[in-house]
Amino acid sequence: MLIGISLNQQNETRQPKECAVEMSGYLDTIAKQRCKLSFSKIFSYFAPRLRSYALKQIGNEALAMELVQDTMSNVWQKAHLFNSEKGSPSTWIFTIARNIRFDMLRKLKNRKEDVCSDDFWPILCEQTADTKSAPLDVQITLEQVGQYFNELPEKQQKVIEAIYIHGKSQQEVADDLEIPLGTVKSRTRLALQRLKDMLKEYD
């Protein structure tokens, strides 16, 4: 047992909604500082609750514990993928458990594993999971982009500015600049790709 970390064995009786903000903070600390103390808070609250969910769903002690362990491992290892703007910690942790359960049950039924939960709910593997916006934009925030923006060719700058700063549609940009829609699309794509590469390079 590590010094300073004790798992709270008292039953925490607060509702998930009431401690969402607090839990959200712990996830953030886990992601940024690999803080075991924060993880112990999350663990103490969620592990017994996950166990109860797993037992109800699967009815098998060993598999239920596997589900708890897999879920909590994902939380520990992928805390940086949690985004409080998309939902509460409870919701995120539930979706991880739900996905693991989905795959587990398919395996048990000897289904070919060619379909998996990620195909329907790509919460831990895909950036665009819940958004309908263009895929690349999500990865780049304006702030990050600012410094590299000037390095783009002028034509690409114009398109990016019109779409992302003035909020125009690609069609409107095509009309304004009197260029084909296809050109707007390819310039946008090239520019975003370029920005992404620059961000990666200077990261």
Place this chain on the structure above:
Amino acid sequence: MIKFHPTVPTLQSFVEGSLPAADSLIVSTHCDMCLSCSNFTHSCTESTAYSIFSDIIKNDLSSRDYISMFESITRDSNLVNVNLFTLKKPWIELDGRKFELPATLTRFINRVGEWSHLMGTLWQAPIEIDGGSLVQLIYMEKGGSMPEHTHKGNEITLVLDGQFDDGKCSYTKGDYVALDQTHTHTPVSNVNEGCLVMVILDKPLHFTAGWAKLINPLSQLYFKVNTH
């Protein structure tokens, strides 16, 4: 404007992960196209999570078990580097027309099999799930129709593009239509661009009219059976 949606219990089962894979595919694709169902599944996921985790459990596991689990999880302190991949927007091409696919279907693009001529102006391609062809893409050319049929099982149709009519209603892009044994219908596509739909059947169709009766014994060949 999407008029036909999955029922609330269906959406709930989808959120809980308890729908079969083929049904999940079609519901998930509908949600990509339908803002209101997408919002509903969002809030349903949240309320499901809250209700699951608000159970107060009597602590029936020894602290030693939890501690050893905790320690084995945190032994490795590295974050897992996940290469989040982003979806490209693929499309399928059919009869010289390109159809953009909703996000869920794009993840299944590699499972779409060869297109084959079904009959008349109908084309189909299977989507491989579980190694069988449970889900079909069906393309009705303009004015194309399916022979009148009933269903021995359930049929779920999602309109991906275009519009079709079954004499009772007209269904457009995004509409999700679930039919069972009690329905007889003759779908016809009457718009310029034809109609692309995704269909799951759990039993072969049963054709009720005209020459198509001849192919009843063969309908298994056209529509494989979804056995779950």
